[in-house]
Amino acid sequence: MxxxxxxxxxxxxxxxxxxxxxxVISRTLSGVHTIxxxxxxxxxxxxxxxxxxxxxxxxxxxxxxxxxxxxxxxxxxxxxxxxxxxxxxxxxxxxxxxxxxxxxxxxxxxxxxxxxxxxxxxxxxxxxxxxxxxxxxxxxxxxxxxxxxxxxxxxxxxxxxxxxxxxxxxxxxxxxxxxxxxxxxxxxxxxxxxHRGIYLHSLALGLKDTVGLSEEDIAMPIVPMFHVNAWGMPFAALWFGTTQVLPGPMPTPQILAELVEDYKVTMAAGVPTIWMGFLQALEQGNYDTSSLRCILCGGSAAPKGMIRTFESTYHIPFVHAYGMTETSPIVTLARLKSYQQELDEEERLELRSRQGMVVPGIEIRGINEHGDIPHDGNTIGELLVRGPWIADAYYKNDRSEESFRDGWLHTGDVVNIDEEGSVKIVDRTKDMIKSGGEWISSVDIENALMAHEAVFEASVIAVPDPKWQERPVACVVLKEKKTLTEEEVKEFLTPQFAKYWIPDRVLFMEEIPKTSVGKFLKRALRDQVEEMLSLSDSSS
Amino acid sequence: MxxxxxxxxxxxxxxxxxxxxxxVISRTLSGVHTIxxxxxxxxxxxxxxxxxxxxxxxxxxxxxxxxxxxxxxxxxxxxxxxxxxxxxxxxxxxxxxxxxxxxxxxxxxxxxxxxxxxxxxxxxxxxxxxxxxxxxxxxxxxxxxxxxxxxxxxxxxxxxxxxxxxxxxxxxxxxxxxxxxxxxxxxxxxxxxxHRGIYLHSLALGLKDTVGLSEEDIAMPIVPMFHVNAWGMPFAALWFGTTQVLPGPMPTPQILAELVEDYKVTMAAGVPTIWMGFLQALEQGNYDTSSLRCILCGGSAAPKGMIRTFESTYHIPFVHAYGMTETSPIVTLARLKSYQQELDEEERLELRSRQGMVVPGIEIRGINEHGDIPHDGNTIGELLVRGPWIADAYYKNDRSEESFRDGWLHTGDVVNIDEEGSVKIVDRTKDMIKSGGEWISSVDIENALMAHEAVFEASVIAVPDPKWQERPVACVVLKEKKTLTEEEVKEFLTPQFAKYWIPDRVLFMEEIPKTSVGKFLKRALRDQVEEMLSLSDSSS
Incomplete structure (x- = not known):
């Protein structure tokens, strides 16, 4: 050849x-331009x-x-x-x-x-x-x-x-x-x-079984072009002749909803915080979003409740994906296999709220101290990734060896993998909570909390505990004009989890500290919680 | 990376x-097996x-x-x-x-x-x-x-x-x-x-804008696995988890129609002669072909009339593609751009009967004696192809240089390219007819003939002519129980072409000689016609 x-x-x-x-429809400070x-x-x-x-x-x-x-x-x-x-x-x-x-x-x-x-x-x-x-x-x-x-x-x-x-x-x-x-x-x-990585990643985005990016699409990458190349979409979109809507400086949820309506956007990509804001805009305004064939969501786990709201209230198909800067980013995507379409709605939603199947071209493993984890949807291990659009080192950096070992990227994400090969991120290795010798997933509790109608966002972290080694503490931001007590939150969680998973404390906050790309910054949150708890201890 | x-x-x-x-649904001599x-x-x-x-x-x-x-x-x-x-x-x-x-x-x-x-x-x-x-x-x-x-x-x-x-x-x-x-x-x-060529070609087959081969498909490669790897479908299908229906030994049109009905085939791939036979089976039998989302046709040009019959009579979308053994094979595929969907039915059919747009990853040129031909849908030149799944030589063969020059495969196909980049094969370089200094496309006349309701198949070749250098002769196979005279054929063609394009002679035959993969074998046909004409000359 x-x-x-x-x-x-x-x-x-x-x-x-x-x-x-x-x-290309480009929003700049002077307005929206069609080029x-x-x-x-x-x-x-x-x-x-x-x-x-x-x-x-x-x-x-x-x-x-x-x-x-x-x-x-x-x-x-x-x-x-x-x-x-x-x-x-x-x-x-x-x-x-x-x-x-x-x-x-x-x-x-x-x-x-x-x-x-x-x-x-x-x-x-x-x-x-x-x-x-x-x-x-x-x-x-x-x-x-x-x-x-x-x-x-x-x-x-x-x-x-x-x-x-x-x-x-x-x-x-x-x-x-x-x-x-x-x-x-x-x-x-x-x-x-x-070049090779971007080229192959672009082909992967065009596969019918992944994002299926097409000439017919009007694609709006909301995820910033300074963040993993807007998930590689601008590269693939130009190649495939896809119309692109680039939302420009400081795009508010209202601006995004207007762009969707005005330019009949068929697919848009962003992190869960973007979609949370977008949902609020849809609740407040009266936007026509019927052109959307797909919302692509990644960066961190989308709460199941959010997926449900997009699909049942607004009839916008919601596709959950997983990747990171080191992976170009696409690694997995939650699509159902043909025979899974026959499952009932709740089971399908459950599957589609997982991070999904690895895309063709990429290989994954989950490993724990015993080796490769079984595909049983239960056993947890760290996710390892390999493939032609996966980094093999950090650029001019001696700390590369921590993450890149034996030919695999060690993602630091803790996952289980089900019988069908679908991956679920349970936590970051560093954010898992070990209580009385058992693992607790902070992400699972967070997702449950965010499904509560009064909760805007929630994050769960470990605090040191003399008896149990670590115990979970929940940090909750309420929606405007909503109230909730610590007891009510615990009662809400109780039927959903084993008793030892229920956070010992629920702290209400104005905001949860986030990284520059909208992920919860748990390091900063831990400092903040430590301070709050020591204040409440000393005042009690 | x-x-x-x-x-x-x-x-x-x-x-x-x-x-x-x-x-995999596999038909063997002992029956159909699901594995x-x-x-x-x-x-x-x-x-x-x-x-x-x-x-x-x-x-x-x-x-x-x-x-x-x-x-x-x-x-x-x-x-x-x-x-x-x-x-x-x-x-x-x-x-x-x-x-x-x-x-x-x-x-x-x-x-x-x-x-x-x-x-x-x-x-x-x-x-x-x-x-x-x-x-x-x-x-x-x-x-x-x-x-x-x-x-x-x-x-x-x-x-x-x-x-x-x-x-x-x-x-x-x-x-x-x-x-x-x-x-x-x-x-x-x-x-x-x-390996690289097959891998990339498989990704190309999975693109939504090409064949869109998917896990959801039930794909039946009718094109033989001994012919350009059944157009690469078995490779891509296994990778993507596509259900495959492999039609086994000596598949008759009836067997193929039954497989489509029994296994709810969603896409099938074959050369025009296969689809001509398939159409006859559909006319004679009462098969449910509603599962078919796509018939993929390549190898040689599909007559427009056949495309129309599949689509309007049987509601089976017909996709025309182009490639050859040297190209793995996919080079072009006739899909409409989003804004071409607004054209009227006849214009869309016209576009879709062309060989279509080059797929992402492959580059093409049309060249004639003046260099690159303009994309005007009119000027003709030889098609050149380049890309990572295009051969760069024949295997251990010194005749490679004829076809592989300056980094391009010289296909020997004569094409025009329209303003949108869509390719139309006009003829083989060797089959073009040069009459009085003007080019005549044998393929165009063949397609016109095959659109006649009494014609089963037709082939047009050049015969030497003392005055015009070459003149076209049409060889026609009639459908069963149909009759047609030489004059009727010429009258049928007259309104469609310039006068000098109308074949001097129309010969009726039982069969047109074909290559082992079902293409007209014009070399053999020329010998046969020469013999027929000399017989008719000597008898006259």
Whole structure:
């Protein structure tokens, strides 16, 4: 067979030739713009030319600090197809981490959104390798700034050669992308994505049995383009000629619901917190969401109650998936096998609230101290993952060996696997609660709590206990205008769990601390709970 | 990213772990058998063990002379996953070519169907490297034969180790399969398929925008497993857990229609001649074909009239695709873009009778003497193809350079490409008719003829002409009990074509000679026509 390379240049060229008239709908600060792929691909050529003229060469890192919009999409393809590395930077990390990430990646050029410019100004004295900062704005003028090495994205494109060649011979193992995980401990760690990994992951997204991303879709990645490449959707969508709706800066649930209605979005992807907010918007407004054939949800476990509400109240099919920054991200997806369609509604919901089946191309194992766990839906073990779009190390980082051992990624997620091969995340290895020698899943209790009609969100953590080693404590945020007592919460949980699973304490809070990508930050929560409990102890 | 190999072992393991309860429905000489994938994968391990014990090692070729059934499917995976080469042999070639193919491939072992055993007995004195012939039969006894080096497939499997390991470290560029094209000139030429090529081609078949092969499907490859791996369907189907219906020895249209009805087949794949026969069966019988979501048709152009009949009379969606042995085979597939769905029925049918859009991963060009042809739906040129599942040479053959030049496969097919990128095969380069300096497409006239209600099939060839260089002659086979005169045929064509396109002569025949895979054999037809014309000249 021909040794053609599995690279992003093939993907751009396909879109350029065959989907010139399909569109990208891009929300920027100046409004919502509909831009044909013919224009997007022309601008990809121009951006590649502009970056070359700034001295960006093969292997150089180009950082982006940007929302989901068409310029970011152009960067997604222009940077890798000139042989450079697209480094998407999480806008929600601390200034210290931001400087660390930029310096660790040795970014040579940064592409920064106008409204995110303050982030980079704040750390300007800390960053070491950046030679040029390109401002992405609809306006004629650049923002006022003390930075001197800035340029306008649009001016650069205007001057650049629209016929700049994209390199179609790029070796498929070349790094195309770089994304730092917002880990809950230590400095962020970089994950490098190869052209080959992105290409294969894109094919996986197009499979009918996974996401089935199609030319017919109008896809809205809500998950940020600075977070695991918006789950790889912009790559696959451009390749397949899918219409993309990119929701731009600070998309509120209302804005998202309007975009769905106005542009007849057929599939949208985001983390559970996004969908919780979206549900509230649907409750308050009167939006037509009938175009949605699929909501894709991952990043952390979606409560069963939420899945039920989307499907029975709003008739929006809800698809649960699992992955992480290290896995590009898709690893599993909860679809039913054909013969499982015959189960009753409750059983189907139960199965679909699991993380689901591993997608073709990826291999998984669950291991505990005895070896591989049986597929019995009960025994728990850590999830290991292997495959051509799974990272094999952190980027220039000696801590890689903790996670990458014996050819497998050790995810740190505790799972069981049922007879059909469907995975359920029970907890993070670090968040499991061991009480009296027995394991308690914090995630299971959290999901039960979040199914209560008065609960907005809930998180369960372990606190040290002299007798039982650890005991669960529940932290609950109530919905507006709702009340609930500690006793009522315990009574609600009692019929659902073994007695020793019921949290000893229920603490009501205004908010649960979260990571920059919306996951519960249990480390911070533990500190907070420790403080609350010691205060309540000392006051009692 | 991890350097895991894109090989068939991953695919088998996936099916083994996750689709144990899905089934293969296999028609053999003893009847129709429903076999779970758990059994199929166990037998794949056993077959690999059995072949090892016969001395088959990495790189050795193992030939199959077999229909579409479960044993052939087992061979499809057992042979490549032990590092050997699956050589599928066309049962319809001449004895001479059969011996040539076996010797050229240096097959060490052959797997032969009981009822096809006479084929190999006939050439037993010509074959040079075969050490063992394994007979695939449901019976206890082996056929009576003068051959001494034979063994029973089932006995070998019974004795073999069900825990024989499949090699999951096989380099993806290793040859997995070998198939000889039944060319119309010269000796058959071998095409070698790599693990990587088959893996990627399988993913392409699963894309929602191509065939969308799914776990939910009940797929029936009618195209023989000895012809381009039944278009790669058995590979993809096992990986995705698709139920497979393998129609076994000598499947008549009636048998196929019964299988569709009995097993609720959702998609079936075959060449136009198969579908012509199938249509006749549907006309004569009363079959329930409502389960069919898709008929996949390729190998040669399907007449528009046939597509229309399937869709309007039987409500069976008909999907036209294009490929060849050298291309694994899928290159293009006729699906409409979302905005083309708004066209009227006739326009949609016209588009869907083209060979369609190139699938993601493959690149195409049309070239003529001026370079790349414009995408205007009019200018014609030869189709060139490139991509990771396209062959780069014929197997151990010095004639490779004719077809593989400058990194592209030169298909020998003449096409035009429309504004949307959809390809239409106009002719074979060798079958185009040049009359008075203008090109005439034999395929276009053939399709027009086959749309006539009295015509069963038709083929158009060039005959030398002293004045015009070449002139078209039409060869027509009438449907049973239908009559038609030469003049009537010409009158029928006149409104559809320029005057110089109308064939000078219309010859009525009993049958049009075909290649072993059902394509018109124009070389033989030319000889026949030459004879007929000289007879009619001398008699006039």
């Amino acid at each position: 021909m040794q053609t390379q599995l690279n992003l240049t093939t993907m751009v060229k396909h879109a350029e030739k065959y989907f010139a008239d399909k569109t 044909p792929y013919s224009k997007i691909t022309e601008r990809i050529h121009r951006l590649a030319g502009a970056l070359k003229s700034l001295g960006v060469g093969k292997g150089d890192r180009v950082g982006t600090i940007a929302w989901n919009h068409h310029r970011h999409l152009e960067a997604y393809f222009a940077i890798p197809t000139m042989g450079a590395v697209l480094h998407t930077i999480n806008i929600r990390v601390s200034p210290d981490d931001l400087a660390y990430i930029i310096n660790h990646a040795e970014d040579k050029v940064l592409l920064v959104d106008e409204d995110l410019f303050p982030l980079i100004e704040r750390v300007k004295d800390q960053i070491t390798d950046v030679e040029k900062i390109i401002v992405m704005t609809d306006k004629e003028e650049l923002p006022e700034t003390s930075l001197t090495n800035i340029a306008s994205y649009e001016s650069l494109l205007e001057e650049a050669d629209p016929d700049t060649e994209l390199d179609d011979a790029i070796d498929e193992n070349t790094i195309a992308g770089l994304c730092y995980t917002s880990g809950t401990t230590g400095r962020p760690k970089g994950v490098a994505y190869s | 991890m350097q895991t190999q894109l090989n068939l072992t991953t695919m088998v393991k996936h099916a083994e772990k996750y689709f144990a309860d899905k089934t 779970p994938y758990s059994k199929i994968t166990e037998r794949i391990h056993r077959l690999a063990g059995a072949l090892k014990s016969l001395g088959v090692g990495k790189g050795d070729r193992v030939g199959t002379i077999a229909w579409n059934h479960h044993r052939h499917l087992e061979a499809y995976f057992a042979i490549p996953t032990m590092g050997a080469v699956l050589h599928t042999i066309n049962i319809r070639v001449s004895p001479d070519d059969l011996a040539y193919i076996i010797n050229h491939a240096e097959d060490k072992v052959l797997l032969v169907d009981e009822d096809l055993f006479p084929l190999i007995e006939r050439v037993k004195d010509q074959i040079t490297d075969v050490e063992k012939i394994i007979v695939m039969t449901d019976k206890e006894e082996l056929p009576e034969t003068s051959l001494t080096n034979i063994a029973s497939y089932e006995s070998l499997l019974e004795e073999a180790d069900p825990d024989t390991e499949l090699d999951d470290a096989i380099d993806e560029n290793t040859i997995a399969g070998l198939c000889y094209t039944s060319g119309t000139t010269g000796r058959p030429k071998g095409v070698a398929y790599s």
